[in-house]
Each structure stands twice: as structure tokens, then as C-alpha cells.
Amino acid sequence: xxxxxxxxxxxxxxxxxxxxxxxxxxxxxxxxxxxxxxxxxxxxxxxxxxxxxxxxxxxxxxxxxxxxxxxxxxxxxxxxxxxxxxxxxxxxxxxxxxxxxxxxxxxxxxxxxxxxxxxxxxxxxxxxxxxxxxxxxxxxxxxxxxxxxxxxxxxxxxxxxxxxxxxxxxxxxxxxxxxxxxxxxxxxxxxxxxxxxxxxxxxxxxxxxxxxxxxxxxxxxxxxxxxxxxxxxxxxxxxxxxxxxxxxxxxxxxxxxxxxxxxxxxxxxxxxxxxxxxxxxxxxxxxxxxxxxxxxxxxxxxxxxxxxxxxxxxxxxxxxxxxxxxxxxxxxxxxxxxxxxxxxxxxxxxxxxxxxxxxxxxxxxxxxxxxxxxxxxxxxxxxxxxxxxxxxxxxxxxxxxxxxxxxxxxxxxxxxxxxxxxxxxxxxxxxxxxxxxxxxxxxxxxxxxxxxxxxxxxxxxxxxxxxxxxxxxxxxxxxxxxxxxxxxxxxxxxxxxxxxxxxxxxxxxxxxxxxxxxxxxxxxxxxxxxxxxxxxxxxxxxxxxxxxxxxxxxxxxxxxxxxxxxxxxxxxxxxxxxxxxxxxxxxxxxxxxxxxxxxxxxxxxxxxxxxxxxxxxxxxxxxxxxxxxxxxxxxxxxxxxxxxxxxxxxxxxxxxxxxxxxxxxxxxxxxxxxxxxxxxxxxxxxxxxxxxx
Numbered sequence: 001x002x003x004x005x006x007x008x009x010x011x012x013x014x015x016x017x018x019x020x021x022x023x024x025x026x027x028x029x030x031x032x033x034x035x036x037x038x039x040x041x042x043x044x045x046x047x048x049x050x051x052x053x054x055x056x057x058x059x060x061x062x063x064x065x066x067x068x069x070x071x072x073x074x075x076x077x078x079x080x081x082x083x084x085x086x087x088x089x090x091x092x093x094x095x096x097x098x099x100x101x102x103x104x105x106x107x108x109x110x111x112x113x114x115x116x117x118x119x120x121x122x123x124x125x126x127x128x129x130x131x132x133x134x135x136x137x138x139x140x141x142x143x144x145x146x147x148x149x150x151x152x153x154x155x156x157x158x159x160x161x162x163x164x165x166x167x168x169x170x171x172x173x174x175x176x177x178x179x180x181x182x183x184x185x186x187x188x189x190x191x192x193x194x195x196x197x198x199x200x201x202x203x204x205x206x207x208x209x210x211x212x213x214x215x216x217x218x219x220x221x222x223x224x225x226x227x228x229x230x231x232x233x234x235x236x237x238x239x240x241x242x243x244x245x246x247x248x249x250x251x252x253x254x255x256x257x258x259x260x261x262x263x264x265x266x267x268x269x270x271x272x273x274x275x276x277x278x279x280x281x282x283x284x285x286x287x288x289x290x291x292x293x294x295x296x297x298x299x300x301x302x303x304x305x306x307x308x309x310x311x312x313x314x315x316x317x318x319x320x321x322x323x324x325x326x327x328x329x330x331x332x333x334x335x336x337x338x339x340x341x342x343x344x345x346x347x348x349x350x351x352x353x354x355x356x357x358x359x360x361x362x363x364x365x366x367x368x369x370x371x372x373x374x375x376x377x378x379x380x381x382x383x384x385x386x387x388x389x390x391x392x393x394x395x396x397x398x399x400x401x402x403x404x405x406x407x408x409x410x411x412x413x414x415x416x417x418x419x420x421x422x423x424x425x426x427x428x429x430x431x432x433x434x435x436x437x438x439x440x441x442x443x444x445x446x447x448x449x450x451x452x453x454x455x456x457x458x459x460x461x462x463x464x465x466x467x468x469x470x471x472x473x474x475x476x477x478x479x480x481x482x483x484x485x486x487x488x489x490x491x492x493x494x495x496x497x498x499x500x501x502x503x504x505x506x507x508x509x510x511x512x513x514x515x516x517x518x519x520x521x522x523x524x525x526x527x528x529x530x531x532x533x534x535x536x537x538x539x540x541x542x543x544x545x546x547x548x549x550x551x552x553x554x555x556x557x558x559x560x561x562x563x564x565x566x567x568x569x570x571x572x573x574x575x576x577x578x579x580x581x582x583x584x585x586x587x588x589x590x591x592x593x594x595x596x597x598x599x600x601x602x603x604x605x606x607x608x609x610x611x612x613x614x615x616x617x618x619x620x621x622x623x624x625x626x627x628x629x630x631x632x633x634x635x636x637x638x639x640x641x642x643x644x645x646x647x648x649x650x651x652x653x654x655x656x657x658x659x660x661x662x663x664x665x666x667x668x669x670x671x672x673x674x675x676x677x678x679x680x681x682x683x684x685x686x687x688x689x690x691x692x693x
Contacts, residue, residue, distance in 0.1 A: 006033060006516025008447060008459040010439035011044040011051070012582040013106060014174050015447065017516055018045060020440065020462045027052060027440060027463060035515045037175050043580050047591040051438055052466065056588060056656060057422050058435035059467035068411070069429050071654060078434075078470065078478070085432050086482030088415040089121070092387045098122030099350035100385055104371055105129070105392040106583075109445045109459065110472050112338035113489070114392060117476050119340065120485035124348035125386075127369030129394055129583075136678025137293035138365050140303035143546040143556075145316070146536025148365065149289060151325050153451050156180035158320035160281040163192045163274075165216050165306065166295075167288045170200045172577040174291075190281075192274060194219070196574055197602060197644050198637035207274070213572045213642045213684065214296055214563030215264040220287075220305035221560065222260030222268075223275050224252045227312055232279030234314025241533060242311055244544030244556065251557040263562060282313040284320025292576075296685055300678030301558050311542045317526065317533045324527070324534075325450035331520040334504025336448040336456070345488055353377045353386055356679070362552045364679035372400045372672055372681045375409035388415040392472065393436070397425035398584045398651070401670035401681055402625050419475060422585060428653045435469040442471035443494040446501050452524035456507070457517040458498075473497060554677050569611075570687040571603070571643040573623070575666045584648040587659035598663035599646035600633040603690060608634045611690060618693040621645075621664060623686050625671055628664025629693050643690060 002023045009016045009030075017033035018041065027049055032041040051057060061081035066072025076084075092100055102125040103118050105111065111128065118126040130138065137149045145152075156162070157180040169178060185191065193205035194216065202208040211219065227233050228249050238245055257268035278285050287309040293299055307316075315321030328336050351357070354373035356364045364370055374396060378386045389396070389410070397406050403425075410416060410429055418427040419434045427433050436442075440462045447457040470478075477489040491497050498509060511518045527533045537543045545556045566572050580596045581587055601619060613619055615634040620627060621643070628650055638644055650665025666683075673682045 005460055005462045006458070006512070007462060008109075008439070008444075008457055009041070009045045009048065010108070010459075011048055011586065013108075015109075016041065016045060016175055017457055019516070022462055025463055032175060033516055036517070038179065040175055040179065042173060042175060043592065043595060044582055044586060047586070047589050048438070048440055050589050050591040051421070052440050052463070054590060056658070057438070058420060058427070058433060059469070060435060061468070062433045064431050071428065073433070078468075081432055081434060082478050082482050085417050085434075086479060088431070089388055089483060092414055093121065096385050096387050097350065098348065099125060099353070100387040101125065101390070102127070102353055102374060102386055102388070103390040103392070104374070104394050104396055106394040107368075108393060109447050110476070112340045112445065113473055113476050115340040116342075116345065116488055117480055117485075119345050119348065120480060120488045121483060122346060122348050124350055125353045125369075127354065127371045127374070129371065129399065130368035131364065131370040131679045132294060132372060132399060132681060134290065134293045134680065135364060135368065135370060136299035136675045136680035137290050137303045138368070139363060139678040140300055140307055141289070142365070143300075143363070143548045144304060144307050144311070144537075144542050144544070147324060151450065152322050153325055154286055154288070155320050155323050155452075157183050158284060159184050159189050159286050160284040160320055161190045161192070161278055162286045162288060163278075164194065164201060164205075164288045165290065166195045166576075167291055168195070168199045168201045168576060170204055171579045172291060173579050190277070196639040196642045209264075209266050209270070210639055212263065212265045213574065213639060217298070217302040217305055218255070218260045218263035218560060218562075219266060219271065220302070220309060221252045221255040222257045222271050223309060224248065224305070224312065225255050226257060226272050226275035227279065227309075228252065230276070230279070232275060232282075233312040234282050237283065237314030237529065238312060240530070241535070241541050242544060243539055243541045247557065248308065248544050255560070278313060283315045283318040285313050285315050286310065286321055287313075294680035294683050296563070297673055297675045297682040298558065298561070299675040299680045299682070303678070308544060311544075314529075316542065317529060319526070323452050326452060326454055326521070326525040327450050328448065328454050328505055328520055330525055331454050333520055334506070336505060337501050337503055339488070339500070342488065351383055353383070355383075361676065361679060363548055363554070363677070370674065370679045371396065372674055375400060375402070375406045375672065378409040378412050379405075387413060388417070389413055390417045390419070391426050391430075392419045393421070395424040395426045395584050397429060398648075398665065398667055400672065401667055401683065402672040403665060403668040404626050405672060406667075419472065422588065423653050423655045424584065425651065425653060428655070434475055435467065436475065437465045437469040437471050441465040441469065444471065445473065445497055452526065453519050453521040455517050455519045456505075458512040460512075460516070549677075566641055566687045570689055571607070572641055572684060573666065573669055573686045573688045574642050574644045574684050575647045576644065577648075578646055581646070581648055584651075587648055587651060587662070588656040590658065593658040596646075597659070598631070599649040600631045601664070601690070602633050602635060602638045602644035604638050604640040604642075605634050605636050607640050608632065611692070613690070613692055619690050620693045621669060621688050621690050623669045623671070623688045625686070626668035628668055630664035643688065
């Protein structure tokens with residue numbers, strides 16, 4: 001029997017809506033939901049079929065019986081694995097307190113259940129991968145508008161000019177934005193792309209600037225200088241909605257295009273030309289605030305400068321600009337319910353392990369925390385000992401910079417629990433591994449997508465589980481029951497969870513069957529630009545002079561510091577993604593591994609010649625943190641101060657036979673340094689040596 005099921009992909013964190021064709025219990029085809037994506041799907045989404053049938057994914061619960069990382073496991077029942085885990089956690093909590101348990105995950109549809117679990121056991125220490133990716137982008141938005149970056153979106157389809165700072169949108173991709181952006185380009189929209197290397201996005205752009213690494217902030221200050229000096233900004237909008245224009249004007253007065261040319265390598269005349277082009281197209285222009293904003297330890301000020309440029313153009317809450325996401329309440333419905341908001345759930349008393357909300361990182365977002373602080377907190381035992389780590393769909397060992405330091409930290413833990421669909425470095429180092437059913441084998445909590453038209457999407461199970469696996473919502477409920485806090489998970493089925501989430505919205509589940517989603521608004525909800533925009537700052541305006549920053553002793557405008565050039569014979573390590581792989585999680589997928597089996601090191605041709613390195617040759621890359629072996633890709637299309645590699649390779653888990661020892665790991669090389677205002681790690685603040693292997 002053949003049937004079509006609407007669901008949601010989870011081969012990456014974008015979570016595209018999909019249509020799955022099932023016949024006789026097997027999946028025959030996966031495509032993008034035609035009502036949303038015109039049937040399009042990326043390589044990762046198509047490779048979900050390979051994940052479903054992969055014998056190297058996690059297939060049953062296991063308890064470690066050898067030394068950590070030795071790879072010796074005992075297959076056990078679910079009851080034994082959960083009972084063992086619960087007893088270990090209860091012993092640790094009894095001895096060290098609930099705050100000694102830390103839970104990290106990649107943000108997902110069931111995150112509200114993870115937070116419920118941690119609140120229930122009394123720990124404040126839940127964190128997500130978000131800070132590692134874009135913590136400073138989040139903080140920058142809150143300092144200026146009161147909203148996080150996740151609470152805004154971009155109206156690509158009506159944009160006339162978009163400026164991308166290393167946002168390699170055609171490789172690190174989201175299908176809906178790409179489709180909308182290409183529609184806009186066909187109508188005449190322009191793309192300006194700025195990066196330290198020429199990517200696929202650079203090849204699609206109308207203007208590409210190869211910029212000196214770390215100097216994007218200087219470029220933005222020069223653009224502000226021209227925009228303010230020539231009155232190219234949206235005067236009516238700025239006068240109504242911006243606080244601190246005069247302070248900004250004074251701050252950038254000396255930062256001319258000629259000054260920026262010396263910093264960036266971009267000709268002053270071209271900087272002026274771009275500013276004037278954008279001034280003509282305002283407010284339908286976007287300076288893209290970034291998908292991954294974690295490059296340098298001053299990241300907060302760079303991301304603030306991007307949002308300020310949008311404000312100067314009047315493009316925040318504008319057609320063709322940045323739109324504040326509207327909620328179910330804005331559409332006239334009740335709230336979308338989450339179990340973490342239920343009455344009676346205790347609030348932890350201890351401070352967070354990462355210092356968020358305290359003296360160390362006072363203005364970072366506690367909803368996500370700052371995960372790269374975890375190994376530092378474990379090793380220092382400050383503010384208290386951490387003795388247990390739970391990881392769900394997240395690999396902190398290979399995601400947090402300085403892999404060897406992470407390993408030393410995890411060696412100090414008394415208990416490590418991993419819940420995942422794949423083996424990874426953290427799972428290989430764990431005491432218990434619990435296998436989750438993959439997204440095609442399970443239903444999940446509903447997805448509320450706020451936006452101009454708030455919409456609720458449903459992930460629906462397509463086929464039965466292939467192996468002895470369970471959906472996460474069931475795993476966490478069973479673990480909670482073993483821990484004695486099961487009363488905070490008052491559901492017995494996914495339908496119970498859906499009913500709870502929709503209890504104040506009143507939409508019947510049958511409405512999801514037609515398209516896989518239900519939109520809560522017939523037309524986009526855009527607030528009146530004259531008087532109706534609702535910023536969440538204390539002033540109700542966009543705060544160039546930020547009350548959040550200033551109240552905590554941080555300047556709104558920090559003096560510009562020129563990034564140091566690499567020492568002789570060294571390079572600034574830069575990293576990124578491509579269209580085939582997701583972070584560290586897909587390198588062992590049979591289909592995707594065949595497309596991109598290992599990463600390579602981009603190195604400037606002139607610099608490679610000095611070192612005697614030829615294209616395709618293996619080289620050794622080293623830093624003070626570690627080293628790796630990788631093939632060289634010799635090219636003119638990267639700045640001579642930088643080298644580049646794809647993130648997510650260099651796996652050291654023998655059970656992942658396809659990607660084992662393939663390529664080099666960027667996290668082995670990177671030092672763990674953080675923007676202590678915004679919260680992101682400085683992933684591009686490591687210098688490396690390169691020599692023939």
C-alpha cells in the first residue's frame with residue numbers, strides 16, 4: 001500500500017517541511033513539502049533514507065564495560081539502561097547537589113521537555129549549541145531591540161539589496177530563504193558578499209570583496225561614516241525609533257573609507273559606492289546579521305554594527321527588510337504551551353555553571369547558556385564541581401573548541417549519558433548510550449514557527465523503528481520516572497503532547513493532515529512603521545546607546561582594535577560548512593560521505609609556494625592545542641593571511657567506519673576563547689602552522 005505523509009526533516013537544524021512517500025512499510029522517496037518548498041530538498045534531506053537503513057547508527061541501549069573511549073559495550077534492555085542511569089544521577093545529586101548535573105543539546109522540537117527534566121531535578125544547568133553558533137548575535141539583538149535573533153526573520157522575496165558577511169547562504173543553506181532570494185534576484189535585487197575566501201555564494205553575488213580577516217567591523221564603521229555624513233539614512237524612521245544617533249555619529253566620525261581601506265584592503269571608493277547604492281534602495285535592504293556568528297572575541301560589536309546599519313536604513317519591520325516574528329497571540333490565538341511553563345515546576349536555586357546571569361557573563365541568554373564554558377568549569381570546579389553530563393543530539397567533545405582539553409575535562413566526570421541517533425565522540429566516551437529513533441521513525445512535539453504568518457508544523461512518524469530505539473519524548477519521561485520526578489511529564493503518547501501544546505489555541509489535529517502545517521494568519525502581520533512597532537528595550541526603541549550594556553559596565557561603542565596579522569609562517573584558521581554536511585553529525589552517512597568524504601585545507605597559492613606545498617598534497621596543520629593531517633587545496637581564492645577547512649571532520653570513533661580518521665578536526669586545533677560580552681566562541685582567533693606532511 002502506498003501513502004504520502006507530511007512531516008519535518010531533521011538532517012540539520014533548519015527542519016524543512018517534507019513529504020514522504022511510504023510503500024509497504026518502506027520509504028521510497030523524500031521531497032520538500034510542495035506547499036512550502038515547491039518539492040525541493042537538499043542533499044542532506046534526501047540522505048535521510050540512508051540514515052534510516054544505516055547499520056552503523058545506534059541500534060540499542062548500551063552500557064560501557066571497558067575504559068572510557070575503549071569501545072567495549074554491553075547491550076542491555078531499556079529498563080536496565082534507564083535504571084542504571086537514574087541510580088548514577090541520584091548518587092551524584094545526593095553527594096554534590098543537583099547543580100552538579102549538566103544537560104547539553106542541539107536545539108530541537110523537544111527542548112521544552114529537556115528543560116522540564118532539569119528543572120524537575122533541581123539543576124539550572126541546561127544549555128544548547130546556540131552560543132557556540134550565534135550567542136553574540138543573540139546578545140547583540142537584545143542590546144539593540146530587546147528581541148533575540150531567533151525572534152526576527154528576513155523578507156528575502158521583497159529585498160532589493162542584501163549584504164552578506166561570510167553568510168555562505170548557497171552552501172550553508174536554508175531552502176526557503178534561497179528560493180525567496182533567487183526570486184528577488186530575478187526581479188533585480190543585488191547581492192554583496194564579503195568574505196576571506198571566494199565561496200559558491202561569492203560566485204552568485206553582484207559584488208564580492210575579499211576582505212582581510214577580522215576587519216569587517218572596520219568596514220561597517222566606514223559605511224556608517226558615509227551614510228551619516230551624506231545623510232543616506234532613513235531620517236524619519238531613525239528620528240522615531242532610534243536612540244543614540246548623535247553618539248554614533250561622533251564615534252564613527254574619524255573612521256573614514258580611507259581609514260577602512262588600510263584595515264580591510266577594500267578600496268575607499270568602493271565603500272562609498274556601496275553606501276550610496278544602499279541609500280537609494282532603503283528600506284528594502286538587508287545587512288545579514290549572520291547564521292553562525294562566532295568568529296572573534298569582539299563579535300558582539302561587529303554584530304551590533306550590522307543591526308545598526310539595518311536601523312539606519314529603516315529596514316527593521318519593513319517590507320524587503322528584517323521582520324519581527326509574530327506569535328500566535330499576535331494572530332489572535334492563545335499561547336502555544338510548553339511543559340517547562342507548567343505550574344509547580346521548581347526553580348533551581350544554584351547559579352549556572354557557565355556564569356550566565358552572574359558576574360562572568362551577565363548579559364548572555366540563559367535560555368541557551370554558553371556551552372564552551374563547560375570544560376573550563378569542569379576542570380576548575382568553579383563555581384562548584386560538575387560530575388555528570390547528559391548530551392542529546394549534540395557532541396560537545398567535537399563541537400567545543402580544544403578537543404584535547406574537552407577530553408581532559410570529561411575524564412573528570414563520574415557519569416556521562418548520551419542520547420542520539422549516531423555514534424559520535426561524546427557517545428564513544430560515555431557510560432550509557434540510549435538510541436533515539438530517527439525523525440522518520442517517530443513523531444515529535446509540534447513546531448511553532450513564529451513569523452509574519454505564524455505557523456504550526458507537525459513531525460509525523462512515517463515508518464516503524466528499524467531497531468530497538470525510542471522517541472526522545474518517551475525516553476525522557478521514562479528517565480524522569482526512574483528519577484522520581486515523573487509527575488512533571490503527564491503524558492502517555494505524542495497525541496497527549498500535541499493536545500497540551502494546542503490547548504489554548506484550539507486547532508484540531510485533523511487540520512494538519514492536508515498540508516502538514518496550519519497557518520494562523522491569512523496575511524503577513526506587519527506593524528505600522530510610524531507608531532506600531534513594539535521593541536522590547538526599556539525605551540521601546542532601538543538603542544544604539546544600550547541600557548543593557550551600559551547597566552552592566554560595558555560600552556555601547558568599544559574602541560576599534562586592528563586584528564593582529566599572523567606571525568611569520570602562520571595563518572589565521574577559519575572554518576565553515578558546505579551544502580552536504582551538518583556540523584559533526586552527517587560525515588558517516590553513506591550518501592553524504594560519498595559526496596564529501598573528507599575536508600581539505602584551503603591555502604593561498606603564493607603562500608603555499610613559499611612553503612613548498614602543492615595542490616592535493618597532505619600537509620600537517622598544528623597549533624598550541626593540537627595537530628591534524630589534511631590535503632591541501634591550493635588556490636588564489638583565499639586571503640593570504642587565512643587558511644580554511646570544513647568543520648566536522650577528523651572523527652576518532654572506529655565504529656563510524658566511513659569517516660574514521662578522514663580529514664582533520666578544527667576543534668583539535670582551536671583554542672577555547674570567548675566573547676565575554678556576547679557569549680560566542682572566537683572560532684577564528686587561532687593561528688596555525690602548515691608544513692608538508
